[in-house]
Amino acid sequence: MAKKEKMETLCINGTKYKTNLTESFRNRKNWTKPDERMVEAAIPGKILNVYVKEGQKVKAETKLFILEAMKMKNIILAPVSGVVKKIHVIEGQQVPKRTLLIEIE
């Protein structure tokens, strides 16, 4: 039989239900609007080359990094034109997936 004392609340269409939440539900990420000026690693790998410097003006599609992953050398291009505000990685660094690599403003 269900123990009611420990129950949590889940609201669906205005009605509040007493129930248990699952771990994956609790750990779900709140959605945020992606910011294309913050370039993240789409795949885990190793930064082989850094082609730009902080403060440098870059045009969209300027070569920023080489990210080696799965034996492939992936070229990371600037998604927008702007100034490099901060570079978060150095050459030779191993980066997990979704690491922030560079900020452009």
Place this chain on the structure above:
Amino acid sequence: MSLKQKTRELLKKREQVELGGGEKAIEKQKSIGKLTARERVLSLLDEKSFHEYDLFVEHDARDFGMETKVLHGDGVITGTGTIYGAPVCVFAQDFTVAGGSLGYMHARKITKIMDHALKMRVPLIGINDSGGARIQEGVNSLAGYGEIFFRNTLSSGVIPQISVILGPCAGGAVYSPALTDFVFVVEGISKMFITGPEVIKTVLGEVISMEELGGAKVHSEITGNAHFFAKSELECFDQIKKLITFIPWNNGQKARPFPPKEPKAEFDIEKIVPSDPTQPYDVRDVVRAIADDSDFFEVMENFARNIVIGFGRINGETVGFVANQPLVLAGVLDCDSSDKAARFIRYCNAFNIPLVTLEDLPGYLPGVDQEHAGVIRHGAKILYAYSEATVPRITVILRKAYGGGYIAMNSRHLRADFVFAWPGAEIAVMGPEGAANIIFRKEIANAEDPDAMRKEKVEEYKKKFTNPYVAAAKGYIDSVFEPSETRKFLMHAIEVSKNKKDGRPKKKHGIPPF
């Protein structure tokens, strides 16, 4: 040489081969808490029922020094036997022989017994314990896997296919279990993954243990790859044996009936479901209050727990239960629960097992993560699975049946054969709070006391729509009865659907939203 001498020679040869990889390797296998392949087969099958084939098969690899190596049985045991009298074909990979690696002849032994199982229309049970492809045999080893996968697909929906993961099962090898009907895993022993921790570490820099990456818990709770979880190999074999009693030998038969037995008195169906639709309860108690001997054999117990699936019997006949679980996430449908239920519904349909749906859900789970994860595509699977099912289909609406969830859970509109409701059932587009907010938006906004007005309108909506009679008036529900009458109605419904004939347009196959 006399026949006696020849017989002695045979026995000696057999003894040698039956030792697999030898005493040292066996000792190692045991030291990590694993049974040997032979012990596994013998403890799974009825006593003295195992008949082994291809014991004397030898590999024919000629490269990298393989030509001088003797691999007994080429690392796999194959044969036939019975489980509670039901004939089955089995193969068990022997880790003590070259790490159970899959070479060409090893695969040939497996595909031979698979062909046999399909031809004889009996269940196939595969015990996986292998380091993977035998690298020395190169593309021949890959060919072996491909031949197995093709046969898995060919047999799918014709004979029951059961995979037991009792050791590593890595790389391409994982796809054979993935193509079969039921996957059994054992804590601390089963390991399944496409790329192992070593590769992940060197290529991607992520550090994770085998257990965390692809252990038994991971596959029964997170990935949904496994259907049954056990704490020991022997418990796992008991689960397999029990499953075999619930299912038919092939798609041309029905499951063997059992002597009917009344549910246990401790499950009082009148007392399980609270009348307030926002209060939780364990829907499995309802199943136990209905099923013969209160015996419910749950499938995927720890994955997507907001829906419950599994086998039971009603009046001696196997049925498949699909039930929303108000105890977890209020019983909503979401990506994983839809996927879980849809596959089970298709299993039951393929193997002539009537479906009993117990419904109590507030609808689909809202959220960006669900929408972006494809809840439309996954949710559609459940509609598809019910709509294409031609086995007897019965629904009992225990309490809430709101919106899209009402349609999806084996409604009349998807051609359920019987739709029943308890007196407390609420069939509506959504819960009263949400509905009142929309229908009476203006009245509520313009009222002097909006909260009081909202309350009043919620009550008004509740009185009008939150009952089974609006749907019953249209004939969408066949019968409204007291909870205590449920078993009687189900027994009768199954009895009268025994000769059900229902067709679908001829086609090569449909295009379900995989």
